[in-house]
Amino acid sequence: MSESVRIVACPTCRTEVRWEPQSRYRPFCSERCRLIDLGQWASENYRVPAEEENPPGEPPQSPH
Ligand SMILES: [Zn+2]
Numbered sequence: 518m519s520e521s522v523r524i525v526a527c528p529t530c531r532t533e534v535r536w537e538p539q540s541r542y543r544p545f546c547s548e549r550c551r552l553i554d555l556g557q558w559a560s561e562n563y564r565v566p567a568e569e570e571n572p573p574g575e576p577p578q579s580p581h
Pocket residue numbers: 527528529530531532545546547550
């Protein structure tokens with residue numbers, strides 16, 4: 518085996534990326550593509566707690 522370099526596709530733009538130490542942002546082709554992917558993940562995650570602001574249910578009754 519003379520060739521040990523793996524080629525992967527950038528998840529963001531599908532550019533071929535060489536899987537080697539020099540490819541700092543692998544599996545992404547660049548820092549920009551990595552930030553785009555992380556940004557999408559973060560914004561999607563942000564919506565979850567916002568929906569739970571008003572939990573459904575009856576207000577607690579105070580005993581008389
Ligand atoms: Zn890319």
